[in-house]
Amino acid sequence: MDVFLDFLIAKFNYWIYVILMMIGLFAMIAKNNLIKKLVGMCIFQTAIILFYVSIGVKEDARIPILTGHEVPHGGHYHTEDHERPYIDAKTVTNPIPHVLMLTAIVVGVSTLGVALAIAQKVHLHYDSLEEDEILAKVQLGNND
Amino acid sequence: MIWSFDIIVLIFLVIAAVIALSVRDLLASSMVLGIYSFLICILWAEMGAVDVAFTEAAVGAGVSTVIMIATVFQTTRKSKD
Amino acid sequence: MKPMKLAALLTVIVTGGLLLFATSDLPDWGDPLSPANASDLSTYYIQDSRDVTEVPNLVTAVLADYRGYDTMFETVVIFVAGLGILSILGQGKCEEPLAQPVASEQNRERDMITIITCRLVVPIIQIFALYVIAHGHYSPGGGFQGGVMLGSSFILIALTSGLPDALKRMSQERAIFLAGLGVLIYAGTGLVCMALGRNFLDYEILHKLMGGTGVKARYDSMLIVEIGVAFTVMAIMFIIYAVLSSKGRMRGGL
Numbered sequence: 444m445d446v447f448l449d450f451l452i453a454k455f456n457y458w459i460y461v462i463l464m465m466i467g468l469f470a471m472i473a474k475n476n477l478i479k480k481l482v483g484m485c486i487f488q489t490a491i492i493l494f495y496v497s498i499g500v501k502e503d504a505r506i507p508i509l510t511g512h513e514v515p516h517g518g519h520y521h522t523e524d525h526e527r528p529y530i531d532a533k534t535v536t537n538p539i540p541h542v543l544m545l546t547a548i549v550v551g552v553s554t555l556g557v558a559l560a561i562a563q564k565v566h567l568h569y570d571s572l573e574e575d576e577i578l579a580k581v582q583l584g585n586n587d
Numbered sequence: 588m589i590w591s592f593d594i595i596v597l598i599f600l601v602i603a604a605v606i607a608l609s610v611r612d613l614l615a616s617s618m619v620l621g622i623y624s625f626l627i628c629i630l631w632a633e634m635g636a637v638d639v640a641f642t643e644a645a646v647g648a649g650v651s652t653v654i655m656i657a658t659v660f661q662t663t664r665k666s667k668d
Numbered sequence: 669m670k671p672m673k674l675a676a677l678l679t680v681i682v683t684g685g686l687l688l689f690a691t692s693d694l695p696d697w698g699d700p701l702s703p704a705n706a707s708d709l710s711t712y713y714i715q716d717s718r719d720v721t722e723v724p725n726l727v728t729a730v731l732a733d734y735r736g737y738d739t740m741f742e743t744v745v746i747f748v749a750g751l752g753i754l755s756i757l758g759q760g761k762c763e764e765p766l767a768q769p770v771a772s773e774q775n776r777e778r779d780m781i782t783i784i785t786c787r788l789v790v791p792i793i794q795i796f797a798l799y800v801i802a803h804g805h806y807s808p809g810g811g812f813q814g815g816v817m818l819g820s821s822f823i824l825i826a827l828t829s830g831l832p833d834a835l836k837r838m839s840q841e842r843a844i845f846l847a848g849l850g851v852l853i854y855a856g857t858g859l860v861c862m863a864l865g866r867n868f869l870d871y872e873i874l875h876k877l878m879g880g881t882g883v884k885a886r887y888d889s890m891l892i893v894e895i896g897v898a899f900t901v902m903a904i905m906f907i908i909y910a911v912l913s914s915k916g917r918m919r920g921g922l
Binding site: 548562 | 590593594597598600601604605607608613616617620623624627630631634635636637638639642643646647650651654655657658659661662663666667668
Binding site: 452453454455456457458461462464465468469472473497498499500501502504507508509510529530532533535537538539540541542543545546549550552553554556557559560561563564567 | 672673675676677679680681683684687688691692694696697698699700702704705706709710711713714715718724725726727730731735738739742745746749750752753756757806807808812816901904905908911912915916
């Protein structure tokens, strides 16, 4: 039982990320409504960002803001020049994925804005957000 | 990291994603997407990524929900699927 | 079921199956010794970046200093996205408001209580946003978050007392000017570094202008570039809302 639980904890996150990613991908391909496609895109994007952030998680680690109390057991770390507080890298969460994904979120909302603007423009021209109706109207326009 | 909390939030996340995609009212869909963003924000705070969680709370749950609702208001609320 | 849905389902199942199979090779969740966590780079950032920059928040230090190029071009992407939205949906320069207001606006009864409450809340939001920007070195926050909050305070005005009221405070021209100014502040900091003989965005040399030591110069110039980011993000968030909520007409609104 313990073996199974350890396995579940170790991998469950990744399974859910894959499931979320596939939900988003399915929506982007198969949904008929343009806004629904964008919702799918958001879900896909957040699943990838979740995966990145979860790479940097460390067990029993603190958040990546140093307080000056990281010195374990009051000990100091003697380098060749002088003593300075030694921070064990295992006790602080990995900051690199956070940095990469922080900007990705803000850029994501601006690209979502561009996509919504295009959707509004499409609605202005074809008076519909459904893919099949738009395609029918495009073909009607071409035949004239 | 608290693994039991993590698993519960992840299951809620999948439920929210499925609801956001299956509901036929686009306004409800964008609201559920806001809930999804807040759940993700909780998840990141729990993983120790406080900066990312803060950004998601401000951007994903705040601004992107508002601009989505603005678009739904300006176009149409009904969806066929 | 339509053939398109069937094809999509097939693609998703095959891709998802392959990805699920691949997860068995990934390191365990939360493993401190996984390749990404035990790499020299992340160990260096955790152990040494505070000595070099004096910033306790590692995310801010890496974001604004070590990965300055990345953040700068993300800011440029946001700026370009704002311009793209304006050119897709906007109708050029905003003319003077129509003699008779749009019908939907005329009939709308704005609730007095929400207007007054939001007038009280907006300054608090803005002060908190400035705190988030300025305190990003010590706590979660920084230019992106603070900029979004500043922008959303203007969005709140537009939601409660109408878009024209918000555009009086932050017109389209002013928003574009501020967005450009933000990118200019960021890139200008880099160019000053170049003019003093270092690489682009190598802040250490700026101590010749600002006084103090090189470490202090890095600390201070991080705040400068965060302010630049905040300007751009604030202006573009408001532009996105203003354009999308009015179909580019820049009047009426929700």
